[in-house]
Amino acid sequence: MNWFDKFFERRSRSVAHNTSRRSAITRVGKLVVGTAFALPVLPFDRIGQAQAAEPKGKAPDKRNDDTACEYWRYCALDGFLCTCCGGTISACPPGTEVSKVTWVGTCHNPFDGKDYLISYNDCCGATTCNRCGCNGNERERPGYRMGVHNDINWCMANGSNTYHCTVAAIVGMGDN
Numbered sequence: 001m002n003w004f005d006k007f008f009e010r011r012s013r014s015v016a017h018n019t020s021r022r023s024a025i026t027r028v029g030k031l032v033v034g035t036a037f038a039l040p041v042l043p044f045d046r047i048g049q050a051q052a053a054e055p056k057g058k059a060p061d062k063r064n065d066d067t068a069c070e071y072w073r074y075c076a077l078d079g080f081l082c083t084c085c086g087g088t089i090s091a092c093p094p095g096t097e098v099s100k101v102t103w104v105g106t107c108h109n110p111f112d113g114k115d116y117l118i119s120y121n122d123c124c125g126a127t128t129c130n131r132c133g134c135n136g137n138e139r140e141r142p143g144y145r146m147g148v149h150n151d152i153n154w155c156m157a158n159g160s161n162t163y164h165c166t167v168a169a170i171v172g173m174g175d176n
């Protein structure tokens with residue numbers, strides 16, 4: 001065999017070796033593993049699924065949230081909610097005292113279908129809270145009848161006249 005034949009024999013063996021069945025399987029294996037790693041990080045658009053999980057067009061019912069003006073007992077409350085000022089629906093925040101005089105409104109409870117008398121007492125003795133200001137005016141009357149007018153500082157009869165916030169306690173039932 002001359003050098004020319006030897007050269008081509010070696011080249012042919014090398015090509016045959018590098019394109020063997022084993023190297024072909026190795027290359028297919030690499031492709032499969034590479035695909036498995038790459039696919040999960042591709043950017044999927046899951047917005048459609050998230051929207052499907054949310055109830056469509058349904059606003060939360062605030063009529064049962066005593067920190068919202070829409071709460072059913074606040075139908076005639078003009079002032080700042082004590083529930084946003086460190087108090088509760090019927091208790092003044094620490095450091096304030098409940099007003100000695102008040103105005104009573106009537107609100108309809110949509111959850112049991114009944115009407116209730118609500119006493120809107122102001123809490124007195126600390127500077128105005130300024131959180132959750134509401135202005136409910138159901139069945140309110142003009143100022144000439146003070147007992148049915150809510151735009152009044154009911155701290156007037158207390159030692160300190162400084163208004164802080166307003167509570168809304170149930171004090172009776174309407175004519176149900």
Ligand code: ABN
Nearest residue numbers: 078079151152153163
């Ligand atoms: N009753 C709440 C309030 C206090 C001061 C002034 C207006 C209204």
